[in-house]
Amino acid sequence: MLAENTPKQAVFKAAKAIWRSFPILLGAMLLVSLANTLIPKATYSYLFFKNAILDSFIGSAIGSVLAGNPITSYVIGGELLTQGISLTAVTAFVVAWVTVGIVQLPAESILLGKRFAITRNIAAFLFSIIVAIITTAIMGII
Amino acid sequence: MRKSEKSRTGWYFLLIVIAVYIIAGIIKPEAVLPSLKFLGGIFLKIWWVFLLVFALLAVLNYYVKPKHVYKYLGKSSGAKGWLMAIIGGIISTGPIYMWYPLLNELQKHGTRNGLIAAFLYNRAIKPALLPLLIFYFGLTYTIILTIVMIIMSVIQGIIVEKIMEARK
Numbered sequence: 001m002l003a004e005n006t007p008k009q010a011v012f013k014a015a016k017a018i019w020r021s022f023p024i025l026l027g028a029m030l031l032v033s034l035a036n037t038l039i040p041k042a043t044y045s046y047l048f049f050k051n052a053i054l055d056s057f058i059g060s061a062i063g064s065v066l067a068g069n070p071i072t073s074y075v076i077g078g079e080l081l082t083q084g085i086s087l088t089a090v091t092a093f094v095v096a097w098v099t100v101g102i103v104q105l106p107a108e109s110i111l112l113g114k115r116f117a118i119t120r121n122i123a124a125f126l127f128s129i130i131v132a133i134i135t136t137a138i139m140g141i142i
Numbered sequence: 143m144r145k146s147e148k149s150r151t152g153w154y155f156l157l158i159v160i161a162v163y164i165i166a167g168i169i170k171p172e173a174v175l176p177s178l179k180f181l182g183g184i185f186l187k188i189w190w191v192f193l194l195v196f197a198l199l200a201v202l203n204y205y206v207k208p209k210h211v212y213k214y215l216g217k218s219s220g221a222k223g224w225l226m227a228i229i230g231g232i233i234s235t236g237p238i239y240m241w242y243p244l245l246n247e248l249q250k251h252g253t254r255n256g257l258i259a260a261f262l263y264n265r266a267i268k269p270a271l272l273p274l275l276i277f278y279f280g281l282t283y284t285i286i287l288t289i290v291m292i293i294m295s296v297i298q299g300i301i302v303e304k305i306m307e308a309r310k
Contacts, residue, residue, distance in 0.1 A: 005203050014199035018192070021243040023156035028239040030159045033180040034166060037173045070271055078278035091287065098266035104239050110151050111242040112249060112258065119305050120259045127263070127298045134294075135287045142282060 021111060028107040035066060035103055048085045055089030060128045063096030064121070065103070073097035087139065091132035099124040184237070191236030195244055202247055215253040224296050227257040231264025231295070238265055256303030263295035 005013065047062060048055045063073065077090045100121050101108060108117040167174045215223050234241055245258050267288055276284045 007200075007204060010204035011200045013203045014196050017199050017243050017247060018196055020152065021246070023152040024242070025239055027152075027156040027159040029181055029184050029237075030156075030163065030177075032237075033177040033184065034163065034173070036180055037177040038166070038170070070266070070268060071274060074271070074274050074278050081278075087283075095266060095287075095291065098238075099263050101238060106155055107239050107242060110155060111246045116255055116258070116302070116306060120262065120302050123259070123298050123302050123305075124263060127294050131287070131290050131294050135283070135290050138286050138290070139283060142286075 024107045024110050028104050031103045039066065048080070048089060050084060050086070052086040052088050055086055056092040056129050056132050059085075059089035059091075059093035059132070060096040060100070060125055063093040063128065064100035064125055066097060070094075070098050086136075088132045088136045091135050092128050095131050096125060096128035099128055188236045188240060191240045194236075195240055198244055199247060202244070215248065215257050217254060219254065219257070223254065223257050224260060224299070227260040227299070228264050228292055228295060231261040232267045232269065234261075234265055235268075235270075238262065241265075254303060255306045256299035259302040260295045260299035263298055264292065267291055 048058055066073075073094045077094045080090050080093070081087065102121070105117055105121060108121075163174060163177070166177075214226060219226075241262075245253075245261065249255070249258060272284060272288075275287075279287075
């Protein structure tokens with residue numbers, strides 16, 4: 001493979017790209033931290049109606065707004081299951097937690113394009129519900 | 143958007159977030175310090191991902207030419223491109239936003255939007271976290287969810303790509 005840049009130029013360009021992204025990354029991390037602090041985890045179960053279809057939509061919506069380590073979504077998801085929330089709703093919640101990023105949307109829009117970010121997040125939101133329905137349907141068959 | 147405007151957009155965004163913190167500090171002052179502590183925790187956990195992304199960017203700038211990206215991740219990349227996006231998404235670590243700069247560079251070099259969408263979707267599958275998912279939801283559920291997500295990531299990628307192309 002032939003090099004397009006000298007090693008020095010390649011490192012300089014990488015540093016420049018990181019610096020260009022720095023305020024966006026810092027802003028996204030600040031928003032994630034604030035959302036994580038302001039929304040107590042115990043309140044999530046009150047947002048569900050114990051209706052599988054409606055709860056899937058709610059689960060996906062909550063998962064889309066929240067952000068953070070997937071481990072947190074597993075822990076909350078596990079707790080929701082014990083409180084009688086359907087597996088479809090919990091799956092939609094867990095999947096949307098990682099695949100949809102409302103908090104990160106401004107950062108994604110700036111770096112990857114507004115049209116792409118909005119299209120991808122809407123598609124990921126709908127797909128989190130589809131994935132949840134298919135997964136629980138297969139679980140039901142097995 | 144002009145280049146100078148685009149480079150300033152990030153700083154405007156950061157200023158808006160700082161303003162949100164100031165408002166939060168006025169309405170709920172007790173939330174600000176825990177948020178900043180949480181931020182410190184994130185930094186401690188992901189500093190090495192920063193270095194990894196920086197190294198990958200440098201390697202990308204040194205070795206990869208647009209024609210290579212077109213070949214492996216461009217329009218004619220085919221099944222190989224999807225496979226690379228799936229594997230890349232699964233093995234990538236750290237928060238999703240850490241990967242935006244690298245994806246931005248790949249996008250500029252001609253990577254298909256569908257592959258970027260599939261990469262971001264597959265970030266939901268984390269091999270290191272699978273034992274925890276199994277612990278909470280069981281092995282059968284974990285296997286089914288993982289397979290369904292991988293298949294859906296490709297379908298979602300194709301749909302995103304078609305929508306992006308249709309809007310051009």
